[in-house]
Amino acid sequence: xxxxxxxxxxxxxxxxxxxxxxxxxxxxxxxxxxxxxxxxxxxxxxxxxxxxxxxxxxxxxxxxxxxxxxxxxxxxxxxxxxxxxxxxxxxxxxxxxxxxxxxxxxxxxx
Amino acid sequence: xxxxxxxxxxxxxxxxxxxxxxxxxxxxxxxxxxxxxxxxxxxxxxxxxxxxxxxxxxxxxxxxxxxxxxxxxxxxxxxxxxxxxxxxxxxxxxxxxxxxxxxxxxxxxxx
Numbered sequence: 413x414x415x416x417x418x419x420x421x422x423x424x425x426x427x428x429x430x431x432x433x434x435x436x437x438x439x440x441x442x443x444x445x446x447x448x449x450x451x452x453x454x455x456x457x458x459x460x461x462x463x464x465x466x467x468x469x470x471x472x473x474x475x476x477x478x479x480x481x482x483x484x485x486x487x488x489x490x491x492x493x494x495x496x497x498x499x500x501x502x503x504x505x506x507x508x509x510x511x512x513x514x515x516x517x518x519x520x521x522x
Numbered sequence: 523x524x525x526x527x528x529x530x531x532x533x534x535x536x537x538x539x540x541x542x543x544x545x546x547x548x549x550x551x552x553x554x555x556x557x558x559x560x561x562x563x564x565x566x567x568x569x570x571x572x573x574x575x576x577x578x579x580x581x582x583x584x585x586x587x588x589x590x591x592x593x594x595x596x597x598x599x600x601x602x603x604x605x606x607x608x609x610x611x612x613x614x615x616x617x618x619x620x621x622x623x624x625x626x627x628x629x630x631x632x633x
Contacts, residue, residue: 443619445620445621452625453625454624454626455608455610455623457620457621460619460620462619470620502565506619509552509553509555509570509612510553510555510567510570511555511567511610513566516563516564516565
């Protein structure tokens with residue numbers, strides 16, 4: 413089975429902090445994705461990556477950046493956290509189209 | 523981009539009842555997935571179904587790509603079926619592999 417691991421289930425940070433969310437997959441998948449989920453809005457794509465050191469903007473990239481230095485790891489960075497970035501963050505990976513998700517990180521920005 | 527609409531937005535059932543969830547999409551798709559998000563937030567793959575019909579236990583799904591819709595059937599529902607069901611599509615006008623999600627159907631099954 414595919415295993416996608418997110419570093420934290422729950423995280424509390426303060427406004428203005430630089431926040432790192434880590435995601436690791438163990439199936440040698442080329443594609444990795446970061447989403448955020450808010451009530452009533454479903455999942456919205458922040459950034460995705462098709463290969464090491466490559467990244468593409470999704471629908472809501474503002475306020476975020478990403479890093480993919482190794483194939484198995486995809487990091488989401490909140491450069492200066494704000495309260496409107498309080499949300500559930502989900503990481504996914506895929507080889508073709510079928511995406512497999514991590515358990516999510518509930519991030520609260522105070 | 524493509525529009526993905528799910529209905530109904532909310533569904534409340536008694537244990538043992540059957541239900542049908544619908545997903546309409548506005549453009550031709552390469553692929554379609556159904557997911558279940560449990561009350562703990564975990565998103566689980568149910569079906570990868572660009573066309574045709576698949577069954578897995580009490581769940582089955584049908585996608586009619588030419589008419590741009592998919593249906594998820596849940597038979598003899600159980601309390602553990604509660605959660606949010608998402609449909610997501612990879613459409614032909616987009617970068618391959620990127621999924622577009624509907625807003626989900628919130629299912630509550632009472633004992």
